[in-house]
Structure formats: structure tokens, C-alpha cells
Amino acid sequence: MKRRKFLKSLLALLGSTTLISFAYPLVRFIAPPSRKAEVKRLSLQKNEIPAGEAREIVLNNTPAIIINRPGKGYIALSRVCTHLGCLVGYNKAKGNLICPCHAGIFNLDGKVLSGPPPKPLTEFPLRVEGETIIIG
Amino acid sequence: MWQRIKQGLETRIGLEDLINTKLKSYSVPRNTNIFYTLGGVALVAFIIQAISGFFLLIYYVPHSDHAFRSVQYIMTAAPFGWLFRLMHVVGSNLMVAVIFLHLLSVFFMGSYKKPRELTWIVGWLMLLVTLTFCLSGYLLPWSQLSYWTTTVVTAMPTAFPYVGDYIANLLRGGEFVSGITLNRFFALHVAFLPPILVGLMVIHVFLIRRIGLSSPPFDASSEETKPWTEYRHVSYPNGNSFYPYFVLKDLYMVALYLVVMFFVITFIPTLFLPEASNIPANPLMTPAYIKPQWYFLAPYQMLKLIPNKFLGISIQIALIGTFLLWPFFDTKIERNILKRPLLLATFIASLVLWVVLTMWGRSS
Numbered sequence: 001m002k003r004r005k006f007l008k009s010l011l012a013l014l015g016s017t018t019l020i021s022f023a024y025p026l027v028r029f030i031a032p033p034s035r036k037a038e039v040k041r042l043s044l045q046k047n048e049i050p051a052g053e054a055r056e057i058v059l060n061n062t063p064a065i066i067i068n069r070p071g072k073g074y075i076a077l078s079r080v081c082t083h084l085g086c087l088v089g090y091n092k093a094k095g096n097l098i099c100p101c102h103a104g105i106f107n108l109d110g111k112v113l114s115g116p117p118p119k120p121l122t123e124f125p126l127r128v129e130g131e132t133i134i135i136g
Numbered sequence: 137m138w139q140r141i142k143q144g145l146e147t148r149i150g151l152e153d154l155i156n157t158k159l160k161s162y163s164v165p166r167n168t169n170i171f172y173t174l175g176g177v178a179l180v181a182f183i184i185q186a187i188s189g190f191f192l193l194i195y196y197v198p199h200s201d202h203a204f205r206s207v208q209y210i211m212t213a214a215p216f217g218w219l220f221r222l223m224h225v226v227g228s229n230l231m232v233a234v235i236f237l238h239l240l241s242v243f244f245m246g247s248y249k250k251p252r253e254l255t256w257i258v259g260w261l262m263l264l265v266t267l268t269f270c271l272s273g274y275l276l277p278w279s280q281l282s283y284w285t286t287t288v289v290t291a292m293p294t295a296f297p298y299v300g301d302y303i304a305n306l307l308r309g310g311e312f313v314s315g316i317t318l319n320r321f322f323a324l325h326v327a328f329l330p331p332i333l334v335g336l337m338v339i340h341v342f343l344i345r346r347i348g349l350s351s352p353p354f355d356a357s358s359e360e361t362k363p364w365t366e367y368r369h370v371s372y373p374n375g376n377s378f379y380p381y382f383v384l385k386d387l388y389m390v391a392l393y394l395v396v397m398f399f400v401i402t403f404i405p406t407l408f409l410p411e412a413s414n415i416p417a418n419p420l421m422t423p424a425y426i427k428p429q430w431y432f433l434a435p436y437q438m439l440k441l442i443p444n445k446f447l448g449i450s451i452q453i454a455l456i457g458t459f460l461l462w463p464f465f466d467t468k469i470e471r472n473i474l475k476r477p478l479l480l481a482t483f484i485a486s487l488v489l490w491v492v493l494t495m496w497g498r499s500s
Contacts, residue, residue, distance in 0.1 A: 032310045056420065061311070063420050083445055085291035086284060087422040100424050101288055102440045118445045
């Protein structure tokens with residue numbers, strides 16, 4: 001190998017190694033900071049949510065809603081629309097959940113009724129113990 | 137004094153020769169129209185954005201606890217803060233409008249054709265960078281409008297399986313838009329994007345000067361009649377000199393741009409600042425009526441109409457890709473769009489569709 005060609009190859013090798021060695025720290029630097037998984041539970045009294053009413057809460061940093069569905073009982077759903085992340089609101093008159101951004105509509109079980117959302121709202125575990133509702 | 141400075145520059149850098157060779161001897165086609173000045177107007181618009189942005193940085197605090205209040209302070213308490221903020225807000229919208237018009241006129245006059253494909257691509261990249269500027273700047277006031285528009289935009293990558301969530305989290309710095317997102321967008325807006333846009337501008341101007349300005353294709357004297365097989369500089373020996381002829385035309389349009397900008401600032405200052413932009417961000421409440429800026433209304437309406445998120449976003453990416461690489465799809469030598477009814481019809485139909493979707497998005 002000629003000296004000039006050797007030096008060119010060496011320079012290319014060193015240059016690319018230098019660049020690549022910066023790639024990993026860069027990816028780590030811009031990655032979202034890791035958060036400790038929270039297993040927070042939330043409890044409410046049944047009389048705080050009469051039939052047909054809803055209560056907005058924040059569960060493990062996620063905006064959520066607990067609805068007391070007439071005849072079907074309580075359900076805890078994420079308020080984060082599965083389309084593009086806006087927060088759905090409870091429409092008591094129509095008995096559904098509406099996303100104000102792109103007009104996605106969900107029923108009170110969290111299933112998509114109309115609009116562009118691709119999947120149902122996330123449901124959180126909920127159980128009723130006596131007069132207490134425990135979510136999470 | 138002025139003469140001495142001039143003389144000093146003449147001795148050191150040959151000022152007279154520079155002006156003669158780069159400005160006076162550089163000739164442009166005789167039949168250039170006002171649409172040829174839109175690139176220059178966009179450049180001035182960017183300079184205005186940069187200068188007004190520098191002034192805003194004096195008072196703006198890029199922290200989620202203080203950003204909204206600092207912007208309110210700029211608008212209500214800082215001397216003439218309202219002027220610089222409104223220049224920045226109105227200017228950003230007008231800059232997008234000017235770039236849109238520039239691209240439309242370049243398309244209409246077939247100036248993207250060989251050998252100017254690269255100039256077109258760089259121009260398109262500049263539009264995309266400008267829109268990224270707008271999006272990143274939109275979050276900075278930390279208002280309800282900022283917060284929820286950013287939520288929607290940063291959720292778009294989630295349409296793509298496997299990597300979508302990771303990209304969205306990377307953009308936001310977490311699962312939701314937060315103070316971390318604000319810091320990221322601030323860095324993007326003031327540190328990363330400006331050198332990228334300036335770099336693209338330099339390449340764009342270099343390509344225009346290296347290849348030569350295209351002439352309007354609507355008369356027989358158009359220069360690109362012979363096939364382009366090797367590099368040649370397009371010059372116009374019988375054209376008008378760039379200075380003063382074209383520069384004055386440019387200045388006339390810049391003056392018009394400033395008239396429009398100050399008309400809006402004076403008489404309709406809230407045109408681009410709806411109610412939701414005066415309410416601090418509330419991550420627990422999406423406002424009932426939230427709309428993106430006018431230039432995103434068409435894609436916004438498309439997303440509403442197309443029932444599948446992946447399809448909706450993929451179509452938009454495909455459309456951007458098609459326009460970006462258009463010179464490679466349309467390889468016919470004929471530049472005059474009036475002699476190509478199918479292309480003319482597609483052009484008009486696309487424009488009408490864009491206007492309809494924009495109006496629909498605004499009223500829905």
C-alpha cells in the first residue's frame with residue numbers, strides 16, 4: 001500500500017471512529033430522562049361520584065377520569081385520546097367522551113364511536129370495596 | 137468621512153470591482169416579474185425574525201414556571217415589548233406566506249426543472265425548516281394554545297409502529313409535553329435551527345448564482361430550449377443589471393411586506409393570537425376549540441377526515457416527499473405550464489383542495 005493511500009485510509013478510520021464514538025453519548029443525552037415506575041393507588045368514596053357523574057383525577061402522571069355509568073357501575077379511563085394525545089372530556093348530556101382536537105368520540109366504556117382515534121381509551125384497574133373505590 | 141471609508145475599502149478589498157462584477161455586471165432577464173423578488177423578501181423576513189427574536193430573548197424565560205408570565209411581561213410591561221413580540225408573531229406568519237407564494241410561483245414558471253432541481257429541493261427544505269421554526273416557537277409562550285398544539289404535533293410519530301412512541305418521547309423528553317419539552321424546543325428554536333436555515337440559504341443563493349436565474353417561460357426567448365447535457369452558466373447579455381434594476385424591485389416588495397406587517401400589527405393585532413394564546417398552559421384541560429395556525433389547517437382537517445391515523449400521517453409525508461422530489465417526476469423539457477393542460481389542471485386542483493381544506497378546518 002502506498003503511503004498516501006495508507007494515510008488516507010487511516011484518516012478515514014480515525015475520523016469515522018471519532019464520529020461514531022460521539023453517537024452513543026449523544027443518543028443517551030437526548031433520550032428522555034428515566035422516571036421511576038410509580039405504583040400509586042388512589043381511593044375515593046362512592047358518594048363522591050353519583051350515578052351519571054364523573055370525576056377527573058391524575059393517576060401516575062396520567063390524566064384520567066372515573067365515571068359512574070348508570071346501570072353499569074364505575075370505570076376508570078385514561079383521558080389521553082389515542083389519536084394524538086389531547087384530553088377527552090365527559091359529555092354528560094350525550095353520555096360519551098369527546099376529544100376537542102380532532103372530534104374523536106368514545107362511549108363510556110372507552111370504545112371508539114366515531115372519528116380518527118385508532119383504539120379505545122386505556123382502562124385502569126378499579127375495584128369497589130364497601131363504600132370505597134380503589135383505582136390503580 | 138464616508139469617502140475616506142470608501143477609499144479605505146477600495147484600497148483593501150477592491151470595492152468598486154466587487155460592486156461592478158457581482159452587482160452591476162450580473163444581469164437578470166428583462167421579463168422578470170415581481171414574483172422573482174419573493175426569495176429576497178423571504179430573506180428580509182428571516183432577518184426581521186432573527187432581530188426581533190434577539191430582543192425577545194432579553195426578557196423571555198425558558199422555564200415552564202415563568203415562560204407564560206415572561207411573555208405577558210413583554211406584552212404589557214417591557215417598553216415596546218409588544219412591538220417586538222407582534223413583529224415576531226406576525227412576521228412568522230407572513231414569512232410562511234411569502235415562502236408559500238415563492239414556491240407556487242417557481243412551480244408555475246417551471247423554474248424547478250433541470251438544471252435547478254437542487255435549488256428546488258433546498259427551497260423546500262427551507263420551507264420545512266421554517267415550519268419547524270414555527271412549531272418550536274409556538275410552544276415557547278407556554279399558553280394553552282402552545283401546549284395542546286405541541287401535544288398534537290409531537291404525538292404524530294406515534295402513528296408509526298415500533299419506533300413511533302420512542303420518537304414521540306424523544307421529542308417531548310417524556311411521555312407528555314412538560315418543562316423538558318419546553319427546554320428542548322427552546323434550544324431547537326434559538327440554537328439548532330438558525331444555523332441550519334442560514335446554511336440552506338447560503339446553498340440556495342450559491343446555486344442561483346452558479347446556475348443563473350431562470351427566465352419566465354411564457355415567451356419564445358426563454359433560455360432552456362436546448363437540452364442540458366453539461367454545465368453552463370445561464371446569462372443574459374441583453375438583460376437588466378441586478379443593481380439597481382432588480383434590487384429596486386426587491387426593495388419595493390420588501391416595503392410592501394413591511395406595510396402588510398405593520399398594518400396587521402396596528403389594526404388587527406390579535407389576528408394570529410387567539411384567546412387560547414392568552415391562557416397559561418393547563419396540562420389537565422384541553423380547550424374546547426383549539427386550531428393550529430392557518431398554514432397547518434389543511435393537514436389538520438385531513439387528519440380529522442381520514443379515519444386511520446397511520447394512513448392520515450403517511451399520506452401527508454408522501455405528499456411532502458412528492459413535492460420535494462417533484463423535479464425528478466416531471467422531467468419534460470417544456471417549462472410553460474400553459475402548454476401543459478394536465479399539469480395546469482393538477483396545479484389548480486391542488487390549490488383549490490388546499491384552500492377548501494383550510495377553510496373547512498377553520499370553520500369545523
